[in-house]
Amino acid sequence: MIWQDRITVDPLVCHGKACMKGTRVMVSVVLDNLAENLSAEEILASYPSLTRADIEAAIAYAAELARERVVPLTHGAA
Numbered sequence: 001m002i003w004q005d006r007i008t009v010d011p012l013v014c015h016g017k018a019c020m021k022g023t024r025v026m027v028s029v030v031l032d033n034l035a036e037n038l039s040a041e042e043i044l045a046s047y048p049s050l051t052r053a054d055i056e057a058a059i060a061y062a063a064e065l066a067r068e069r070v071v072p073l074t075h076g077a078a
Helices: 027-035 040-046 052-068
Strands: none
Touching (some): 027 052
Protein backbone atom coordinates (compact mmCIF):
# COMPACT_ATOMS: atom_id res chain seq x y z
CA MET A 1 0.00 0.00 0.00
CA ILE A 2 1.41 3.34 -1.06
CA TRP A 3 -0.70 5.77 0.94
CA GLN A 4 0.75 8.73 -0.96
CA ASP A 5 -1.27 7.61 -4.00
CA ARG A 6 -4.55 8.10 -2.11
CA ILE A 7 -3.92 10.97 0.33
CA THR A 8 -3.31 14.61 -0.46
CA VAL A 9 -2.71 17.86 1.38
CA ASP A 10 -3.86 21.04 -0.31
CA PRO A 11 -3.95 24.35 1.56
CA LEU A 12 -7.14 25.22 -0.33
CA VAL A 13 -8.99 22.04 0.73
CA CYS A 14 -10.09 21.47 4.34
CA HIS A 15 -7.60 24.07 5.62
CA GLY A 16 -4.65 21.96 4.48
CA LYS A 17 -5.60 18.86 6.46
CA ALA A 18 -4.76 15.48 4.94
CA CYS A 19 -7.69 14.30 2.81
CA MET A 20 -8.49 11.35 0.65
CA LYS A 21 -7.52 12.32 -2.89
CA GLY A 22 -10.40 13.72 -4.94
CA THR A 23 -12.61 14.23 -1.88
CA ARG A 24 -13.04 16.52 1.08
CA VAL A 25 -13.04 13.59 3.47
CA MET A 26 -10.23 14.11 5.94
CA VAL A 27 -8.02 11.20 6.93
CA SER A 28 -8.76 12.03 10.56
CA VAL A 29 -12.48 11.44 9.91
CA VAL A 30 -11.77 7.96 8.57
CA LEU A 31 -9.50 7.19 11.53
CA ASP A 32 -12.02 8.58 14.03
CA ASN A 33 -14.67 6.28 12.56
CA LEU A 34 -12.35 3.29 12.83
CA ALA A 35 -11.50 4.25 16.41
CA GLU A 36 -15.23 4.27 17.17
CA ASN A 37 -15.28 0.66 15.94
CA LEU A 38 -17.24 1.34 12.75
CA SER A 39 -16.68 -1.28 10.09
CA ALA A 40 -15.25 -0.47 6.68
CA GLU A 41 -18.71 -1.15 5.24
CA GLU A 42 -20.29 1.41 7.58
CA ILE A 43 -17.68 4.02 6.69
CA LEU A 44 -18.14 3.38 2.97
CA ALA A 45 -21.91 3.72 3.37
CA SER A 46 -21.47 7.07 5.13
CA TYR A 47 -18.86 8.33 2.65
CA PRO A 48 -19.72 6.87 -0.76
CA SER A 49 -16.85 8.71 -2.45
CA LEU A 50 -14.40 6.51 -0.53
CA THR A 51 -13.12 3.05 -1.38
CA ARG A 52 -11.77 0.26 0.79
CA ALA A 53 -8.30 1.20 -0.52
CA ASP A 54 -8.82 4.73 0.88
CA ILE A 55 -9.52 3.28 4.33
CA GLU A 56 -6.40 1.13 4.09
CA ALA A 57 -4.39 4.19 3.02
CA ALA A 58 -5.65 6.12 6.05
CA ILE A 59 -4.43 3.33 8.32
CA ALA A 60 -1.05 3.21 6.56
CA TYR A 61 -0.77 7.01 6.85
CA ALA A 62 -1.47 6.83 10.59
CA ALA A 63 1.11 4.08 11.00
CA GLU A 64 3.68 6.23 9.21
CA LEU A 65 2.93 9.19 11.47
CA ALA A 66 3.22 6.97 14.54
CA ARG A 67 6.69 5.88 13.43
CA GLU A 68 7.89 9.38 12.66
CA ARG A 69 6.45 11.50 15.44
CA VAL A 70 6.56 11.13 19.20
CA VAL A 71 3.28 12.07 20.85
CA PRO A 72 3.63 12.73 24.58
CA LEU A 73 1.50 10.36 26.65
CA THR A 74 0.27 12.55 29.48
CA HIS A 75 -3.34 11.36 29.81
CA GLY A 76 -3.48 8.48 32.23
CA ALA A 77 0.30 8.10 32.38
CA ALA A 78 1.71 7.15 35.75
